Amino acid sequence: MASWDMFRELDTLRRELDAAFRGVGNGRLFAPTFLGGGGRFPQVNLREDNDHLYVEALVPGVDPAELEMTVMGKTLTVAGERQEFASGDGAYAWHRNERGVDRFQRSIELPGEIDSGSIAATCRNGVLTVTVAKAESAKPKKIAVTVS
Amino acid sequence: MAEKTITTPHEGSVARQEEIRSQEQYSRPAVDILESEEGLTIVVDLPGCPKEGLGIALENGVLTIEGAPEEEGVQGGEVYREFRLSRFYRQFQVPDEIDQEKTTADFSHGVLTLRLFKAEAAKPRKISVLAA
Numbered sequence: 651m652a653s654w655d656m657f658r659e660l661d662t663l664r665r666e667l668d669a670a671f672r673g674v675g676n677g678r679l680f681a682p683t684f685l686g687g688g689g690r691f692p693q694v695n696l697r698e699d700n701d702h703l704y705v706e707a708l709v710p711g712v713d714p715a716e717l718e719m720t721v722m723g724k725t726l727t728v729a730g731e732r733q734e735f736a737s738g739d740g741a742y743a744w745h746r747n748e749r750g751v752d753r754f755q756r757s758i759e760l761p762g763e764i765d766s767g768s769i770a771a772t773c774r775n776g777v778l779t780v781t782v783a784k785a786e787s788a789k790p791k792k793i794a795v796t797v798s
Numbered sequence: 799m800a801e802k803t804i805t806t807p808h809e810g811s812v813a814r815q816e817e818i819r820s821q822e823q824y825s826r827p828a829v830d831i832l833e834s835e836e837g838l839t840i841v842v843d844l845p846g847c848p849k850e851g852l853g854i855a856l857e858n859g860v861l862t863i864e865g866a867p868e869e870e871g872v873q874g875g876e877v878y879r880e881f882r883l884s885r886f887y888r889q890f891q892v893p894d895e896i897d898q899e900k901t902t903a904d905f906s907h908g909v910l911t912l913r914l915f916k917a918e919a920a921k922p923r924k925i926s927v928l929a930a
Contacts, residue, residue, distance in 0.1 A: 681825040682845050682881045693881040699874035708881055710845040710908035735830060735841055735911075742839075745831040749843050761877065775868070776845035776908020777883070 682708055684732065685750040692728065692778075694758060700790055703760055703782040710776030711749070717778065721766050726780065729755035762788035827865065827886040835922055837896065837915035845908040846883035852905065854912065856898055861890045863910070895920030 685691050695706040707728055709717065717730045731753045763785035771780045830841040840861075844852065847865035855862045865886040892914060900915040 682883055683828050684843055684845075685828075690880075694878075695876075695880060696878040697872065697874035698877050702874065703877075704872075704874050708845050710843045712907060714907070735832065735839070742832045742834040745833060745838075746829050748828040749830045749841060750828070773907070775848055776843070 684708060684710055685752070690756060691752075691754055692756060694756070696758070696760075698761075698784075701784055703762075703764065703784060705758065705760075705778075705780040705782065707756075707778040707780070708776065709773070709778050712776070714773035714778070717771075717773070719771060719780070721764070721769060721782075724760045724762070724764060725757050726760055726782070727755065727757040728778070728780075729753075764788070824887045825884045826888050827863065829888065831890075835916075837913060838892070840890070840910075840912040840914070842886075842888070842910040842912070843908065844886055844905075844910055847886065847908065849905050852910065854903055854910075856892070856896075856901060859892055859894060861892050861912075861914075863888050863890075863912075865910075893920075 682693070684693075692707040692709050694708075697704040697706070705726060709728075709730065709732075712730050712732050717728065719729075720727045732751045734751045760782065765783040765785050768783035769780065771778060773779075828843045830839075832839045832841075840863075842863055844863075844865040846867040848868050851866035851868065853862070853864035863886070867883040867885065895917050896914045897917040902913045904911045904913075
């Protein structure tokens with residue numbers, strides 16, 4: 651039987667509290683973690699220029715071949731699963747478990763109409779980048795001013 | 799405590815060095831640490847870091863993991879942001895029973911997997927009882 655050790659209990663409690671408040675305040679609001687963003691994951695960034703929208707999603711440890719992406723109307727859905735670490739040889743003990751594994755699905759509504767036939771996605775070092783072409787109607791148009 | 803055969807990697811004594819670094823520039827990567835009979839496996843999420851940007855050092859029983867994200871030319875203006883790729887830094891004190899020569903590291907899809915093997919002397923051994 652394991653003996654009760656107050657300091658070890660306190661250490662465990664501290665770690666649990668750290669885990670509960672991870673990602674809250676403390677200057678780490680934008681920390682790139684997989685299970686961040688208040689229950690919504692993967693975390694995404696959205697950028698745009700005149701012709702394209704760029705969606706970045708944080709998917710470390712997910713095999714890009716297993717990612718499922720669909721687009722319907724203006725909604726882009728990313729789904730997949732982060733697999734549990736496969737140790738191979740069976741028995742092991744956990745000392746830290748912070749990364750988290752889960753199935754995920756997230757839909758984001760893109761601002762403006764898009765050309766669904768022209769979407770490209772790349773995955774590099776656990777960051778997925780989806781490049782979506784804007785529909786002609788959503789691109790900014792220059793209007794020439796004629797001097798009369 | 800005395801019952802434990804191997805000490806858990808402990809961060810307490812090296813935490814001070816981390817505090818000095820400004821929190822805006824560095825973030826603590828999430829880790830999984832598993833122990834088997836063979837040794838320790840440390841799995842670290844380092845999204846956005848290329849293989850060349852990683853720094854792993856094992857010195858005086860302190861394991862340091864660093865990662866720097868790729869300086870890529872980001873396109874377009876920011877519309878909405880939930881995360882920011884940052885530099886990673888984290889240190890662990892590893893037990894002395896680790897055979898430092900046999901450490902292996904593997905990096906794929908933004909996840910670093912480090913395997914530290916226990917020295918032969920620290921491995922658990924079964925002791926059979928001989929009947930008289």
